[in-house]
Structure formats: C-alpha cells, structure tokens
Amino acid sequence: MKRSALLILSCFLTFQSLAQQVDRSLLIKPERTNYRETSTYQEVIDFTSLVTKDSKYVSKVSMTTSLEGKDIPVFVLANPKIETPEQAKASGKPVIYIQGNIHSGEVEGKEVVQILMRDILTGDKGYLLDNQIILFVPIYNTDSNDKMEAGRRPSQEGSPIETGIRSNSQGWDLNRDGMKMETIESRGLIQNIIVPWDPTLFVDLHTTNGTWHGYSLTWAPSYHSAGEKAPYDFTWDRILPEVTEKALDKHNVHLGPYGYYYTRREGWPIKSIYTYNHHPRYLVNQFGLRNRMAILSEAFAHERLYQRINSTYAFVSEILEFTNKNGSEMLKINAQAEQDAINLVKEQGGKVQKGVRFQMAALDDPITAYRTYNHMETTNERGQKTYLRKPEIIELKDVVNYSAFEATKTATLPKGYLIPKEFASIAEHLRMHGVKVTELTKNKRAKGEIFTATKLERSNRAFEKHKMATIEGSYAASNKKFGKGDFWVDMAQPLANLIFYLLEPESDDGLVTWNFFDEHFDSNGIAEKPVEYPIFKYFEIK
Structure with missing residues (x-):
C-alpha cells in the first residue's frame, strides 16, 4: 500500500x-x-x-x-x-x-x-x-x-x-x-x-x-x-x-x-x-x-x-x-x-456586629490578564466619543475586579428573636426556609433590643411587583415578656445567618425590604409617628 x-x-x-x-x-x-x-x-x-x-x-x-x-x-x-x-x-x-x-x-x-x-x-x-x-x-x-x-x-x-x-x-x-x-x-x-x-x-x-x-x-x-x-x-x-x-x-x-x-x-x-x-x-x-x-x-x-x-x-x-x-x-x-x-x-450573641447592608468593593488582587474583545474609539452622529467593538480578542493587564462586598450598615447579632403570635405568617415563612421555629407553650422573659422605626420609604417603581421598602430608626435596650402562642427562634442553629438577614429590619434584602411588614407600619401610623418593629431581638432569655 x-x-x-x-x-x-x-x-x-x-x-x-x-x-x-x-x-x-x-x-x-x-x-x-x-x-x-x-x-x-x-x-x-x-x-x-x-x-x-x-x-x-x-x-x-x-x-x-x-x-x-x-x-x-x-x-x-x-x-x-x-x-x-x-x-x-x-x-x-x-x-x-x-x-x-x-x-x-x-x-x-x-x-x-x-x-x-x-x-x-x-x-x-x-x-x-x-x-x-x-x-x-x-x-x-x-x-x-x-x-x-x-x-x-x-x-x-x-x-x-x-x-x-x-x-x-x-x-x-x-x-x-x-x-x-x-x-x-x-x-x-x-x-x-x-x-x-x-x-x-x-x-x-x-x-x-x-x-x-x-x-x-x-x-x-x-x-x-x-x-x-x-x-x-x-x-x-x-x-x-x-x-x-x-x-x-x-x-x-x-x-x-x-x-x-x-x-x-x-x-x-x-x-x-x-x-x-x-x-x-x-x-x-x-x-x-x-x-x-x-x-x-x-x-x-x-x-x-x-x-x-x-x-x-x-x-x-x-x-x-x-x-x-x-x-x-x-x-x-x-x-x-x-x-x-x-x-x-x-x-x-449580643456582642458582635454583622453586616446588613453592603456595597461592592474591589478585590485585593487585580486580574493579571483579562480576555476581552478589543474596541476602537470613534464619534457618533452627534459628535460624542464612543467605542466600537473590533473582531479580535486581546488581553488587558491588571484589571480591577469589583467582586467583593463590604458592609455599610451593621447590626448586633442576637441570641435569637421572638415573634408575636399575630405575626404567625412570619414564623411560617421562616419554617419554609428550613428554620427551626418553636411555638411557646409558657411565658418567656427576654432582655434585648427593640427597633423603633422613624421612617419607611418605598421605591417609586415596582420591582418584582414590589415597591421595595427601606426603613430608618434605631435600637434601644428593652425587656419584654412573651407567652403562649408566640414564636421563639433560637439563633444557635445552622441557618443563623439566613435568619439574621431575613429578620433584621435594616437588612437590604430582608422581609422588611420585601413589604412583609408594610401593613403593620401603615396601620400604626408610620407616616406621622415612630412605630416599633414587632420582632424582638433578645440577648438573654428565661
């Protein structure tokens, strides 16, 4: 052959x-x-x-x-x-x-x-x-x-x-x-x-x-x-x-x-x-x-x-x-x-702060060789500078990568939260996420903080059918008693960080943000006076 x-x-x-x-x-x-x-x-x-x-x-x-x-x-x-x-x-x-x-x-x-x-x-x-x-x-x-x-x-x-x-x-x-x-x-x-x-x-x-x-x-x-x-x-x-x-x-x-x-x-x-x-x-x-x-x-x-x-x-x-x-x-x-x-x-719990709102930040190390299509500078019909894509792929050196996040707002990590029985829907929502929530059968006395809202703003435009809410206010030390039918969330459980992000009122993606508490704040006159956030954050419980 x-x-x-x-x-x-x-x-x-x-x-x-x-x-x-x-x-x-x-x-x-x-x-x-x-x-x-x-x-x-x-x-x-x-x-x-x-x-x-x-x-x-x-x-x-x-x-x-x-x-x-x-x-x-x-x-x-x-x-x-x-x-x-x-x-x-x-x-x-x-x-x-x-x-x-x-x-x-x-x-x-x-x-x-x-x-x-x-x-x-x-x-x-x-x-x-x-x-x-x-x-x-x-x-x-x-x-x-x-x-x-x-x-x-x-x-x-x-x-x-x-x-x-x-x-x-x-x-x-x-x-x-x-x-x-x-x-x-x-x-x-x-x-x-x-x-x-x-x-x-x-x-x-x-x-x-x-x-x-x-x-x-x-x-x-x-x-x-x-x-x-x-x-x-x-x-x-x-x-x-x-x-x-x-x-x-x-x-x-x-x-x-x-x-x-x-x-x-x-x-x-x-x-x-x-x-x-x-x-x-x-x-x-x-x-x-x-x-x-x-x-x-x-x-x-x-x-x-x-x-x-x-x-x-x-x-x-x-x-x-x-x-x-x-x-x-x-x-x-x-x-x-x-x-x-x-x-x-x-x-x-009760001592350390964790982030509830964040902003994008740069990673310490830039990208040494970033692949991208090349561009050329030109002007558009209005005489404005613009950039048009070229057909070749090039590598750019030391491109800063904004893929980190740093806290702009923090809150105290609690030992847990107490939810009044009137807000059973909140307890059920947590359970759907896999959170362990206990319905109280006897009284509990708790020492911690209560958040008082002074302002609630909603976005002008709807996002995902929600006018996203942002709350302003402050925490103050408080003692409260909760009883039969109320709900207890002990944070010493695997989903502690998710619970924190959902329940903290100033969280940028929590339940307040998604309007779960709008009716409470509106019915209690948030437009005219401060209103307490109904979820109690405790540091000690008996």
Whole structure:
C-alpha cells in the first residue's frame, strides 16, 4: 500500500475513533436540528424518560407542580441508587445539585443537563457516580419554556431561533425570589429539595446579557456577605481555578470571572469589571447564608448555541470531575462553617456586629490578564466619543475586579428573636426556609433590643411587583415578656445567618425590604409617628 493511502487510512481510523456512537433516539432537540431549535417541555420529559428507563442508577422525584400543571422533575443519579434524602445522608456522599432553565430564554443549561444525563447513564461518564450523588434539574421554569418567540434574547443573535420568556407563569423572575419565596417553583425548590436533600454544592446555569468579554463562559461563587467565609474561599480558591484550568486544557474552552464593564464610564481600555449584586434573593448567593457552596454559570450570549452548549458542558463536567474527587473535603468545610455560625451565636450573641447592608468593593488582587474583545474609539452622529467593538480578542493587564462586598450598615447579632403570635405568617415563612421555629407553650422573659422605626420609604417603581421598602430608626435596650402562642427562634442553629438577614429590619434584602411588614407600619401610623418593629431581638432569655 502506498504511503499516501496509509496516511489517509490512518486519518480515517483516527477520526472514526473520535466519533461517538449515539442512538438516534437519544439525540436532544438541538442535536437533531443543527442547533437551530431548543427543547420543548414535552421533549425534555420524553428524552429524560427514555434515557433513564430501566436504569439502576436513577430515581425521579418531583420538586413541585407549576401553576399550569407541569411537573418539575428532579433526577437523582447515584451508584448505588438513592431514592430518599435519608438514604443520601446515610451514604456519606456529597449531593451536587445542577439546575438549568431558571430563565427560559437561556437554554443551554437545559440542554447540557440532558446530555450529561445521557453520558453518565449510557456513555463513558458513569464513574462520576463513584463518590457523589447528582441531582439534575433540566427544566426548572417549566411553564415559560414553551412560550417561544424569535427576538426575545437579542444578544443571542437568533441562536436558537426561538426561546421562551424570562419570568415564570406568575410573572416573577425565579432568580429574584430567594428570600420572599412567592413563586410556586421557589417554594418547591426550597421545601422539597434544598431543605431535605441539603446539597453540598448548588450550580445554576445561565447566559449573560451581552458584555463583549473574551470568555466562552464566566463564573461566580456564592457571595457570602453576612455568611461564613470558608465555603466561599474554597469555591474561589480551589474549585473555580482548577475547573477553569481543566476546561482549557481538556476542552480548549476559556472560562473567566463573571463581570460587566462600561466603556462609557472608563473609556478604552477599560480598567475594571463589576459583578452582580450580593443580595441573597439570587439563589446562588443565598447558599452563602446556608453555609453551603454554590456556583453561577453564565455562557457567553454572543456565541452560537452549539458553542454555548459546548462551554457549559465543559464547565459542568469539570465541576463534577472536581466534586467526585474532592467531595469529602467539601462536606467537612461546609460542616465546619455551619458549626462556626452556631458557635458565633453562642459565644458572641449580643456582642458582635454583622453586616446588613453592603456595597461592592474591589478585590485585593487585580486580574493579571483579562480576555476581552478589543474596541476602537470613534464619534457618533452627534459628535460624542464612543467605542466600537473590533473582531479580535486581546488581553488587558491588571484589571480591577469589583467582586467583593463590604458592609455599610451593621447590626448586633442576637441570641435569637421572638415573634408575636399575630405575626404567625412570619414564623411560617421562616419554617419554609428550613428554620427551626418553636411555638411557646409558657411565658418567656427576654432582655434585648427593640427597633423603633422613624421612617419607611418605598421605591417609586415596582420591582418584582414590589415597591421595595427601606426603613430608618434605631435600637434601644428593652425587656419584654412573651407567652403562649408566640414564636421563639433560637439563633444557635445552622441557618443563623439566613435568619439574621431575613429578620433584621435594616437588612437590604430582608422581609422588611420585601413589604412583609408594610401593613403593620401603615396601620400604626408610620407616616406621622415612630412605630416599633414587632420582632424582638433578645440577648438573654428565661
């Protein structure tokens, strides 16, 4: 055989060995349409039913049923099979939760979860179940997924051609509902999955809204704010750097830190990037208050759907590689953070201050080489200086990364809170979050502080159907008696930091902010006189 023929045969055999044999029935909608279309709800249900059929490694649980009657399935992948939270806890393995389609226009997470389920259950990634339990949620926002039209996501430039809408069927953004929990989906997620299954790591899959950075995907950890720092540190220092390196080495995919930049503010080249808000209304951030790890994934909107699927797949698969190797260490870090939160209450309750309002700040270390599309300076039709994107990607040196938060307002961490029986709805809301709340059967005398509000302002424009409230006032020492039917929240429990952020009246994302106490303040005449906040913060109780 001639050398040229041998070379051709060698190349053919090489390419043939790279080809992955996939049963056509196990192709997802984008694969079958050359990545022009995304999966409908029924197509996700049909695919996941097929790929999990007869598998000895999968159980299916329901998160909840949506307003339009659609089940939100959660697939539990484990070896050996796990069917209940109790079995998961008894296994000693970390639970890794991965969610797609919180915003129905951001579709690649939904598709990647399906592909990963296929690769783990029928392909070559079954070993990812050796040391962990994976909870896959391919289609969180079920109702809005099928409300598809073209042009809904302009930054995605028609790839796919049609997408669903951002909000759920009740008109709320599911990623702004973490504290108020008004949506059916959020309540199902927290009550039926997060509280009982207690994920070690929560991963939420999104697409950016348009900044022309030079990464195929950007990431962020859970910004802990008032929470414990260790889970954040491990995510920032260990998980994200290793996953970023592996994604480049193994998949040739560039990952980097999440952030926006503003040429109008800084000119070109830009000098800084800015992350999103610290508020725990965002699900990823709330995990910082739950002493758990979480990661935000944001595929680059301007790449085509097949590229976004590729980068998201690289990111999530490398996260699962990391957690499969390091899950035991992650469990220990989270457990210690939980104990640290409890110990702080026991040892420093009534003495130490914690942040309740925050502002964005720069990290100590700048980004040494920040990838971005280049820009050129020009003028617009009005003669104003502006910047237009160029086609090449460059690296900018020493870009300041505004991905830290510092407290602008603090409050004393208490030993606990007492809630009058008239506010039973507040006690119930805490319970939905997983907080232990005790209804009193006998009198309790407490020494602590009462907050008196002197002013309550509401925003002029509604956000998520709320005119957000900001309160002004001060604490003063007080003694109070509470009796049968009132509610007692002892802060020496795992969710101490979440309780603090929810109940502190001056919190920038607490229940006062979300109008839970408006009726109380209005009916007691806050517009004309000071009004006491009804939740009592105690330092001693008998």
